[in-house]
Amino acid sequence: MKNLVWLLFFPGFLCNLNPLRINPDSLVTWNGSCVVIPCQINQYMGALLSNISLLWYHQPFYDTNQSDYLGHLLYYIFTISGMYGTQVQSSPASRLEFVGNLQDNLETKDCSLKISQVRMEDNGIYGVKLFASYNRPVQLNKWFLNATINVAESPPDPKMDLNPKDIQEGWIRVTCFVPYHCPAEPLRLTISGLEKTRLSSQETTISNGMIQTVVNLEMTWEDHGKSLVCSLEEQNGLEISKSTMQLYVKYAPKDVRVIASPGMTIRAGETLSLECTRSSSNPEVYQYLWYKDDQLMFEWLKLKKIEFETEGDQHSGAYRCEAKNSVGSEKSEELRIDVQYAPRDVWLIASPGTSIHEGERLSLKCMLKSSTPEVSEYLWYKDDQVMDEWKNFKKIEFEAETDQHSGIYRCEAKNSFGTQKSEELVIDVQSHLHYSSSLPTSGYQRTTESGGPQSSPASPSTTKSVSSCDGRTLWEEFSFLRELPNQAGKPRTQFIHSCKELTSAVIHLTEKFRKALLQIRERTRPVPNEIKKQ
Incomplete structure (x- = not known):
């Protein structure tokens, strides 16, 4: 029976029948600490x-001669009728302490052993031998189980674990832990390195041979590259050891902007450079997208920097870019590009037309296709002479008079980038001049041979066209002036006129000159038959 009982303790042989249990069975401690x-x-x-009787050994071994486990006896505990008896074999005795409870009525009894002020020589295997009876008190049975203690010269560095391990912006759970097997002398772990406002409360726990602290942390992209520190401390705050973890936070591109060179305002024909920049990105940007007036520009896909020669309105507009990485994307604010150029396609509009009658109201408007910036000045030309009185007017209006307003008109539009003139526009003001063979206007009085006044108001029945005077052309009508001898002190006057086209010089004769012409005509024309008959 003795041999059968010890077979129960051979590794792998009915080990589930052993009432002894040590968990964990591999313990870590350090010089000067304690271990249970x-x-x-x-x-x-x-x-x-x-x-129950318990024997604790250091470096136990199995003696085949005695068919028993032997070794350096550390501690001997026994119970007699529920009373404890102990015998400490190690020296000094103060470093060993039985911290268990072997009362008979306990279903699970505690047989733990504590070693204080651990020394390097405490490293090794520890075994516990159990003597006990069950059912039949007269028969004792014995069992054996061992554990390993690894003593380090210095405390181990705490370890940190992150959940999730792939850190992005948002909340994560940080656990700091270190093996520790002496709950009777508790230590504490503290996590630091970030603003406390984003750290939840910390509480250190010791269980299953591990001391650990857990915090919830709100991560931002600015935490990338920063460090978390976990410190193992005594209760008085004295630091025993610590470890550091550098944070690798993944986040979408930040502060995406469009940079324009040479600037947001550019002259047409110059080369414009647009670059999509970001202050930070982890991981790096792998794609850039460009938009003009909210339309995706496929021809610039994946380009970080674009360059082109500006032409005008085609390239003016609101530009923005979008930077993407494996985490997400961010768009820039709009950047408005203003491509400036001199006025383009300037022309004149005449209303009601280019050929009007004397006395009609003429409107001339200077038109253009486009101008950036806006036109700052308008100039007007008539027969290549600058009309200062019309300066800065886009539209002019006046009542047409034959010789004064007939001619060639142009306008010129100016802005800070240049100027452009319109094509010439010919304005023809046609005369309404009519007169009678006797009197050119109503109310005009002339003196006859008898000296009496005579009034000959104009009437439709007596009015002649300007192209005929008593059946003669205007050339014939005024040709007598060419034949008059020069008066003393007076220059000779000539008139040349075509009946087909009346020039503006004839239409606007002054009243005084018109009267003089009529007086000369009266003195030289033959007397009508009806007057002669009088």
Whole structure:
């Protein structure tokens, strides 16, 4: 029976029947710290164990001659009728402490051993031997189980774990932990390195051979590259060890902008350069998109920088770009490009037309296709002479008079980038001049041979066309003036006129000159038969 009982302890052989349990069975501690080997005694075959004796060994071994486990005995604990008895074999005794509870009525009994002020020589294997009876108190059974303690010269650095591990903007869970097997002498872990306003409250816990602290952290893109620090401290705040983790935060491109060179205002014909920039991006941008007046420009797809020669309204407008990476994208604000140029396609409009009658109202308007910036000045020309009185008027209006307003007109539009003139526009003001063979106007009086006044008001029946005077052409009508001898002190006057086209010089004779002409005509024309008959 003795041999059968010890077979239960060989590795892999009915190990589930061993009431002893050590978990974890590999412990980490460091020089000067403490360690508790967590040991439990469970029921065996469904029965409570009684009359328990425990022996703790350092570096145990199995002696085949004695068919028993032996080693350097550290601690011996036994119970007699529920009373404890202990025998400490190690020196100094103050470094060992039984921290368990072996009362008979406990279904699970605690057989843990604490070692304080750990030394490097404490490294190694520890074994516990259990003597106990069940069902039949007269028969004792024995079991054995071991554990390993690894003693380091200095405390281990805490480790940190992130959830999720792929950090993006938003909330993450940060866990800092370090192996620790001495809950009787608690330590604490503290996470620092970021603003406290974005850290949730921290609480350190010790369980299952691990001391850990957990915080929730709101990450922003500005946290990329910063460091989190986890510190292992004593209760008085003295730092024992620490570890640092550099944060790798993924985020979409930030502060995307369009940079224009040489500027947002440019002269037509100059080369414009537009570059899509961002202040930061993680990972890097892999695609750029361009928009003009909210329309996607496919020809500039994936280009970070674009250049083109500006032409005018075709390239003026609102530009924006969009930068993309594997996390997301961001669009820039609109940048308005103003391509400026001199006025284009200037022309004149005459209303009601280019051929009008004397006395009609003529309207001339200077038109143009486009101008950037707006036209700042208009100039007017008549027969290549600048009309200063019409300066800066886009539209002029006046009552047409034959010789004064007939002629060749042009307008010129100016802005800060240049000027352009319209084509010539010929305005022909046609005369309404009519007169009678006796009197040119109503109310005109002349003296006859008898000296009496005579009034000959004009009437439709006596009115002659300007192209005929008593059956003669105007050339014949005024040809006598060419034949008059020069008067003393008076120059000789000549008139040349075509009956087909009346020039403006004849239409606007002054009243005085017209009267003089009529007086000369009266003295030289033959007396009508009806007068002669008188």
